[in-house]
Amino acid sequence: MKHLGALGKYFWKYRIRLGAGILFVALSNYFNVLSPQLMRFIVNYVDQSLVLTGNAARPGGSGFGAETRGYDVLVKKIVDWVTRYNSIARVVFIASIVILVLALLRGFFMFLMRQTIIVMSRHIEYDQKNEVYNQYQRLSGRFFKSHTTGDLMNRIAEDVSRVRIFTGPAIMYIVNLLTVIILSVFFMVQSSVELTIYVLIPLPVLAVIIYFVNSNIHKKSEKIQAALSDLTTNAQESYSGIRVIKSFVQENAMFNFFSVNSEHYRKNAIALARVEAIYFPSIQLLIGISTLFTIMIGGLYYIHHEHNITLGTIVEFIVYVNMLTFPVSAIGLTASMVQRAAASQKRLNEFLDIVPEIKNETGATPLQLDGSIAFNAVDFTYPDTGIRALQQFDLKVRKGEKIAITGKTGSGKTTVAQLLLRMYDADSGAVVLQHHNIRDIDLYALREQISYVPQDVFLFSDTVANNIRFGKPGASMEEVIAAAEIAGVAREIDGFEKGYDTMIGERGVTLSGGQKQRISIARALIKESAIIIFDDSLSAVDAKTEKEIMGRLNAYLDERSAIIITHRVFSLLSFDRIIVLDEGKIAEQGSHDELMKIPDGFYARLYHRQQMGLGTEEPTP
């Protein structure tokens, strides 16, 4: 329950709606509890009138003496007003119309109650979804590595919905339950204390049943939720990896895996349905017993002229008991709504309370980057795997310098890019840009001024133009085309039937790997930053195209600093410096000619291998 405390800020934000909603619930119930009193009046009035005309149900009738006992002030006024008419039919007719008016008033306030509380819950749902989404955006790559997409999706969709059920329907039921019970018990006691006690006797039993059955329901619901989460993750991975599944002919295995999860979910859902099936009839039974007590004991009191019980009182109590039926039977449902919401909010809080590892330090400056970079004795170990990716790594890049980084796979090349984008912070040493430690530079300004083309391309389900424009929102069509031209993909885009308006499916399924890579490059180039990082960004294009692109890039890069990570060395000729990384350390460094002179050097061997057309694999020592 304490987890729901996190919603306090939202309730405060929408306090006027909430306050009005509570008032409307109370008013709606107030008008609701008045009608049983009027029904008592009508029955007693008719009964008494029949006595006077000699047609009483029993000699003496109910007597008007008991009638006004426990009436609400408003009901008293209504009774005074209707009894001014002499005809029984007229009194009954007018009193009945008043009951109808009361029902309408009740309905009107109920409508207002929904308009305020349910609308408030939708606002909170919207705010909370945005809050969670924003937090997802702020969290670091490490967080996303340790949580599945299915789990993230479940929390932002399923958990937020469950919390909404608390902030809307559950709050409404709770306020409704409390006001109905307080008002009806108050008026029942006013009418007859003895009968009230008998009518309420089954309630403790009801409370015990509700408690036990409800905790059972809660446990089962939790299991269902966990099973549903597995199922979602399972399905989501199947969609994303459909090409791998098909190529490995693993459709049946995947389906079997899904069916096992699905079966687990089904069993839990059926178990829950069974418990719920027992729950509602038991509640109805106990409410039925209350009604039985009302008629039996009320009837006996009436026959024996005890405790001023009239026929009208019995009718009034029957209506009260019926009035309590729904709110009381909804106690379990409401309690489980609250429990589920608390569990969901706990899951949301787990994410919302995470302080992003990488965040702006106070006083961080939005530095205008000129392109000079320095890695000073940087050590970095990935916290989740403990892999030491960079060791005492030193690198100085002057403004406008073009550096190529090569080396064996896993030697730490991408890590250099990750630290430069401040996706991680160095454990020791420092990354310095224009004499400013990277930690003192405004994070968003930093990333805004670095163009990064990652190894694994990701394109959005949008048009080609919008995917390129992602690098510079609001860029003109000319800028988009210019970027595509430098990236060497313009001719292919022109060949598409809809050109730059061609929709790219999820993850760009309609494009070839090379096309996707080049669109991703165009997206980075349009950004026009002082620093450009290519992380093996041309691995899927042929060597000739790569050379052409490199040629155009040379002109584009001009004054910009560039770090090009690659496994293909023969295109590195025009670089100012080439770095060979090995186990997180610089193994070789220099121009092409200098590196070629190192006897048995990694670079020289790799160059020869590739010249002989033996591919990009690393040379064996």
Ligand SMILES: Nc1ncnc2c1ncn2[C@@H]1O[C@H](COP(=O)(O)OP(=O)(O)OP(=O)(O)O)[C@@H](O)[C@H]1O
């Ligand atoms: N996000 C990560 N979490 C944990 N360990 C990582 C992560 N990324 C990389 N590593 C590990 O750190 C080491 C350096 O990885 P890095 O990606 O920098 O190498 P690389 O030289 O770019 O490799 P490749 O040429 O295959 O892209 C590797 O051993 C790798 O397994």
